[in-house]
Amino acid sequence: MPTRRYDDSPGLGSLYARTVKATLRKAEYEPDADGLTLELPEVVIDQDHLASYREVTGFAAGPALPVTYPHVLAFPLHLDLMSDPSFPYKPMGIVHLSNTITQYRPIPLHADLAITVHSGPERAHPKGTVFDVLSEVRVFGELVWTDSTTLLSRSAGDASAHASLLKDPALDAVAWWDLRGNLGRRYAGVSGDRNPIHLFKLSAQAFGFPRQIAHGMWAKAAALASIERAVGLPDAFEVRVDFRKPVLLPSRVQFGYSPGGSDFALYDEKHELTHLVGKLTER
Structure with missing residues (x-):
């Protein structure tokens, strides 16, 4: 190799x-x-x-x-x-x-x-x-x-x-997040991921999206940060997320997690569309 x-x-x-x-x-x-x-x-x-x-x-x-x-x-x-x-x-x-x-x-x-x-x-x-x-x-x-x-x-x-897909958990919303249109540019500034689909409406439309979308790894990080603030995270654990549907920017989304934070998901404002599902397992 x-x-x-x-x-x-x-x-x-x-x-x-x-x-x-x-x-x-x-x-x-x-x-x-x-x-x-x-x-x-x-x-x-x-x-x-x-x-x-x-x-x-x-x-x-x-x-x-x-x-x-x-x-x-x-x-x-x-x-x-x-x-x-x-x-x-x-x-x-x-x-x-x-x-x-x-x-x-x-x-x-x-x-x-x-x-x-x-x-x-x-x-x-x-x-x-x-x-x-x-x-x-x-x-x-x-x-x-x-x-x-x-x-x-x-x-x-x-x-x-x-x-191979994670099962969709049945979760109620515990938080509503208002995501601004510049979120993709802000996350690109710290992550280095400047894929055009995340930056501007016109650059995203060139790749078939109606407007710019949030980074998947931003969504995973924001979900885990929210769980950490609410219930804490273990010292040793595995956490998987599946990205289901893009999060268009700007938008309002719902975030939910199970007691202890082992299952979590991100939904659209009406709780009809699933953007992300996650599973956290303590080691």
Whole structure:
């Protein structure tokens, strides 16, 4: 398995340019389960950046990193992986289906992190091909956090393939969130994810959306921040979310969770459309 190591996080500007180029290229390669691994062996937390992330997602200040924050640190490596010439799928147009994070223990604010990213083997899906981008975070060699981002590359698909989905929980709303039209731009500023579908109405319409949509990982972070404020989060847990329907911006949404926060979901204002469902399991 080839490995590319960085002394610093790769620049997002050049990565986005490469992403566009990768989307326009011809597919001249076969998927490889033993593909490229990317390493960022020493990441020092920028406390100002962390504060900005907390502000836009709703996480309160504390002695440990928000559970979703390492995903932001790994994102440049995700983009680097998917825009590399060896990557078997065109990166633009890929659909984010779900995300699973496992926190083995809280990560201290001032810890130096080592991050690795690679892709998992492909599998059939009714709407194309599914694969995972897998991230790991270590502190002094100890595995403390993992992330599996499940993505769909659309194609003819396999109608007989099984799509693994979380069950929809029956939840009442405990909070109503009024989401402003600039939320996608605010989250893009801290996450680095400047996909045009999140930024402006016109740029989103170019990709078939009526107006800009919220980032899925913002929705996951905001949900967990809300649960943390209300009932707390365990030190060690796994949390998966499935992204069902895009959250258009601006909009008003309902958020609900079960006692203890093990099941949660995000709905539209009328509680008729499900945007996100989540499952939290203590380890």
